[in-house]
Amino acid sequence: MDGIQQYLVSASGQMSVPAAVRHRWHLDQGGPVDVIDLGFGVLTVPAGEAKRLLGDLLSREDHAKYVETLANDPDLATT
Numbered sequence: 001m002d003g004i005q006q007y008l009v010s011a012s013g014q015m016s017v018p019a020a021v022r023h024r025w026h027l028d029q030g031g032p033v034d035v036i037d038l039g040f041g042v043l044t045v046p047a048g049e050a051k052r053l054l055g056d057l058l059s060r061e062d063h064a065k066y067v068e069t070l071a072n073d074p075d076l077a078t079t
Contacts, residue, residue: 005018017033017044025046031047032047033045033046033047034046034047034048034049034050034051035050036050036053036054037070037076039066
């Protein structure tokens with residue numbers, strides 16, 4: 001599999017995970033994944049990996065500051 005591939009997102013926001021990735025992550029029957037919104041893109045990783053990854057990349061304080069910047073983003077509103 002090439003490092004960069006392009007996939008189609010449906011009108012309802014769904015996107016298929018490639019078969020090779022589903023096999024490698026043991027998701028053949030489906031299951032949870034972690035999704036990290038980076039602001040400029042979305043990173044999908046195996047379930048349980050996002051917290052560890054963010055811990056490796058950002059300090060707790062830097063992460064908290066970033067989350068604060070999202071507070072008024074209408075695209076991220078949950079209600």
